[in-house]
Amino acid sequence: MMFELKERDGLARICELTTRHGKVSTPALLPVVNPNYLTITPAEMRDRFGVQALITNSYIIKNTEELRVRALENGVHSVLCFDGTVMTDSGTFQDHVYGSRQIDPQEIVKFQADIGSDIGTILDVFSEPGFTKEEATRAVDVTVERAKAAMAVKGDMLLAGPVQGGLHGELRQRCAKELSALDMHVHPIGGVVPLLESYKYQDLVSVIVESKKGLDPSRPVHLFGAGHPMVFPLAVLLGCDMFDSASYAKYAREDRMMFSTGTRLLGDLRTLPCHCPMCSRTSVEELKQMSKMERTKRLAEHNLHTCLHEIEVVKNAIHEGSIWELVEMRARAHPMLLEALKALAKHKGFLERFEPASRRAAFFYCGPESYDRPTVTRYQERCYTRYRKPKTRVLVGFEEGAKPYSRTYKGAIDAVTRHVDASFIVASFFGPVPVELDEYYPIAQSVIPKEVDAEVKDKMLAVMENHAHGHGYPLALMWEGEGTLEFLQEMIPGSPGAFDLDKLRCRAVLDMQFGKGAGDILEGKKIELVKSQRTGKIRNVLINGLHALSMRASDGRFTLKLEGAKLLMEVLPPPHMRVVTEDEPADFARKGNNVFAKFVTECDPEIRPGDDVMVVNTKGELAAVGRTLMNREEMLAFKRGIAVRVKDSED
Numbered sequence: 001m002m003f004e005l006k007e008r009d010g011l012a013r014i015c016e017l018t019t020r021h022g023k024v025s026t027p028a029l030l031p032v033v034n035p036n037y038l039t040i041t042p043a044e045m046r047d048r049f050g051v052q053a054l055i056t057n058s059y060i061i062k063n064t065e066e067l068r069v070r071a072l073e074n075g076v077h078s079v080l081c082f083d084g085t086v087m088t089d090s091g092t093f094q095d096h097v098y099g100s101r102q103i104d105p106q107e108i109v110k111f112q113a114d115i116g117s118d119i120g121t122i123l124d125v126f127s128e129p130g131f132t133k134e135e136a137t138r139a140v141d142v143t144v145e146r147a148k149a150a151m152a153v154k155g156d157m158l159l160a161g162p163v164q165g166g167l168h169g170e171l172r173q174r175c176a177k178e179l180s181a182l183d184m185h186v187h188p189i190g191g192v193v194p195l196l197e198s199y200k201y202q203d204l205v206s207v208i209v210e211s212k213k214g215l216d217p218s219r220p221v222h223l224f225g226a227g228h229p230m231v232f233p234l235a236v237l238l239g240c241d242m243f244d245s246a247s248y249a250k251y252a253r254e255d256r257m258m259f260s261t262g263t264r265l266l267g268d269l270r271t272l273p274c275h276c277p278m279c280s281r282t283s284v285e286e287l288k289q290m291s292k293m294e295r296t297k298r299l300a301e302h303n304l305h306t307c308l309h310e311i312e313v314v315k316n317a318i319h320e321g322s323i324w325e326l327v328e329m330r331a332r333a334h335p336m337l338l339e340a341l342k343a344l345a346k347h348k349g350f351l352e353r354f355e356p357a358s359r360r361a362a363f364f365y366c367g368p369e370s371y372d373r374p375t376v377t378r379y380q381e382r383c384y385t386r387y388r389k390p391k392t393r394v395l396v397g398f399e400e401g402a403k404p405y406s407r408t409y410k411g412a413i414d415a416v417t418r419h420v421d422a423s424f425i426v427a428s429f430f431g432p433v434p435v436e437l438d439e440y441y442p443i444a445q446s447v448i449p450k451e452v453d454a455e456v457k458d459k460m461l462a463v464m465e466n467h468a469h470g471h472g473y474p475l476a477l478m479w480e481g482e483g484t485l486e487f488l489q490e491m492i493p494g495s496p497g498a499f500d501l502d503k504l505r506c507r508a509v510l511d512m513q514f515g516k517g518a519g520d521i522l523e524g525k526k527i528e529l530v531k532s533q534r535t536g537k538i539r540n541v542l543i544n545g546l547h548a549l550s551m552r553a554s555d556g557r558f559t560l561k562l563e564g565a566k567l568l569m570e571v572l573p574p575p576h577m578r579v580v581t582e583d584e585p586a587d588f589a590r591k592g593n594n595v596f597a598k599f600v601t602e603c604d605p606e607i608r609p610g611d612d613v614m615v616v617n618t619k620g621e622l623a624a625v626g627r628t629l630m631n632r633e634e635m636l637a638f639k640r641g642i643a644v645r646v647k648d649s650e651d
């Protein structure tokens, strides 16, 4: 099976799934097609809606004589008149709801293979959120057992193994791990329909996160039964790739219209607040006067358009790096979504492992929850563990001000420096920011309102107070204008300082980006800076006459050149910032070719997507430098796709 990562924003990702019936770009919504009631036909879905994949229930086909015969004879694609990817479900949900227990787990998998399903599903055991640990354990054990048994009958059909375990995090993780160890292709997260129906999005977050923690990151994850656009952004943020739903049709039958921000009864609408092809050519009045059947069809069209549209919105957010902003905006649509958003704070540690080094889009403050994004936590942690303060005795702090800080406070910095050697920080939303880091992501690339929410103010204050206790400067004071200068002149005998913003910037960015000590590559060397004529920003850093680093204007981080990597190797011992590949692929990288995930044998666990790294062979010899698309666990799991995009190499 092929599942290839193309673009990402944290766990949210755009991938390409290849099946026998073509490619599916994910995130994807697979509309549920009930072959007994075709509200919208699969042919229409393909031609008018651009649907690449749909899902149908093999159990219904198997139990409807006429459908079964045709499906076994001509295949499920022919029955549905659809030549795209067809996924089939096994009847688990029906078995659970109607309690019939009449489906044979082996038979239903074999049947799916026999009718030519592209992705079949095992007969997992549905685990209710209310299940006790014992009940959920049984659901997990039987599900895993059936997954193993299904291997013998699946043929060359791709197989989906749903993660069960109710609300028991450790069971979800175990189920996910045991299924990942099998040669399966898709991992739905099952047992969540009751959570979706009762708006228990906070529990949904826990279930997805615990499942993801146990799953092989290279496998597509499907959220079973999620078909309301309201949950797509949140679920994608947590790493879900596929959705399925009958809601577009079910809601339509009840005269309910789906929107990305919620659901409305047609009867309550004055006009149609939508520009989909259906709504553009119809009015509320016309809809109300239609026959029930015609109206259901029209509303189903609108609902499907809305769902597919929201998937596109999500994809664009991943592309530009604004999935968090989208999730935080959408969370305002429903109080329970907001509650779920707040619950994400508990999982920052996990989310941070996939958090990109920087983003194309600026960090937009959307509300107090923005403070709990992994980007904020990472900045603070790195500042605390990686940043090395300059050796001055005096620290001068500034209140938050216009960006870039070094320009805003230039007058004050110069005035202080004329009198004494000092360092400078700004009390920012992200925590204490040394002025030399004012262009580093996300400091410059952020938009924060002047007045933040009170709870954020408190958190910011706590971080600054913590800094005040541990900064290590003999004298620290806040800048309060001329008075501060006079105070310093009285306190300390004058001798002009050596504050050199450029040099401090290079050193601080090296430490923050590559690890504590990376800045030492500048020590005792001849450093030349090439600056932009237009902006005055550092462009290139030459060390002993060799081009070692380039600074990106977009995120204030360095693009590593081979010469810079050679120096970093001397100050950062393995495994720091290294991606290890077998020797042959390393030689291939040496010639300027990208490094594919399947050739990666080891990787520094601190490496994040978007990091500039060193590609080395099994002997630890440098082959190339480049930018990662994955973190360690992904590089080791993915069998396809690029792990490191090579930017500079020897040959």
Ligand code: GUN
Residues within 6 Å of the ligand: 089, 090, 091, 092, 093, 121, 122, 124, 126, 127, 162, 189, 190, 191, 192, 193, 224, 225
């Ligand atoms: N449809 C909705 N939920 C589930 C589930 O947990 N398992 C299966 N197989 N199908 C579902």
Ligand code: ZN
Residues within 6 Å of the ligand: 274, 275, 276, 277, 278, 279, 280, 302, 303, 305
């Ligand atoms: Zn519409």
